[in-house]
Amino acid sequence: MNPTKSRDIPLYIYHAGQCDPKKCTGRKMARFELARLYDKISKLPRSAILLDPMAEKALSPADDPKKGIIVLDCSWEEVERVFPELEKLNLEHRALPYMLAGNPVNFGRPFKLNSAEAFAAALYILGYKEQAEKVMSKFNWGHSFLELNREPLEEYATAKNSTEIVEIQSHYI
Numbered sequence: 001m002n003p004t005k006s007r008d009i010p011l012y013i014y015h016a017g018q019c020d021p022k023k024c025t026g027r028k029m030a031r032f033e034l035a036r037l038y039d040k041i042s043k044l045p046r047s048a049i050l051l052d053p054m055a056e057k058a059l060s061p062a063d064d065p066k067k068g069i070i071v072l073d074c075s076w077e078e079v080e081r082v083f084p085e086l087e088k089l090n091l092e093h094r095a096l097p098y099m100l101a102g103n104p105v106n107f108g109r110p111f112k113l114n115s116a117e118a119f120a121a122a123l124y125i126l127g128y129k130e131q132a133e134k135v136m137s138k139f140n141w142g143h144s145f146l147e148l149n150r151e152p153l154e155e156y157a158t159a160k161n162s163t164e165i166v167e168i169q170s171h172y173i
């Protein structure tokens with residue numbers, strides 16, 4: 001049993017200004033006041049968790065999200081160029097384990113989540129399931145992302161640490 005945690009975790013987006021504003025999930029989250037949007041790296045909070053697909057360590061329930069979670073909203077073609085710009089901030093870089101995108105742009109593609117999916121997945125793994133559902137409720141495909149990944153998400157949420165996350169992930173890849 002892994003009860004859901006009640007207080008919401010602060011969510012931050014560094015917006016690199018590379019996406020189509022009409023399709024951008026980060027901008028939509030900001031409009032609904034579910035996340036704060038920044039266009040300057042210097043304004044981002046320190047000691048938060050940065051969701052980084054290239055990080056060596058996987059996110060796990062052992063991570064402390066109280067200082068918040070940051071997503072870098074940029075084009076997938078630019079991730080290798082933009083992520084190093086955030087190195088100087090001393091953030092906790094974490095990769096999300098194997099999950100499938102549920103959004104129409106990348107439906108069914110492993111690991112390539114959009115910003116809203118990345119937040120929802122991280123919140124779910126960290127035990128903030130209600131907040132994860134709230135984020136996904138603003139998108140008409142949001143429910144399908146959670147349904148598609150419900151089984152691994154439930155398992156990831158029971159892991160003790162990053163090593164266990166990688167072990168669980170190996171059953172899905």
Ligand SMILES: C[S@@+](CC[C@H](N)C(=O)[O-])C[C@H]1O[C@@H](n2cnc3c(N)ncnc32)[C@H](O)[C@@H]1O
Pocket residue numbers: 019023024025026050051052053054070071072073074075076079094095096097111112113114115116118
């Ligand atoms: C590259 S942007 C693309 C945003 C997209 N244009 C949108 O409208 O949502 C997605 C961001 O979500 C986070 N993310 C996505 N998949 C991830 C993964 N497998 N591990 C860690 N972070 C991930 C990263 O912060 C990544 O930069």
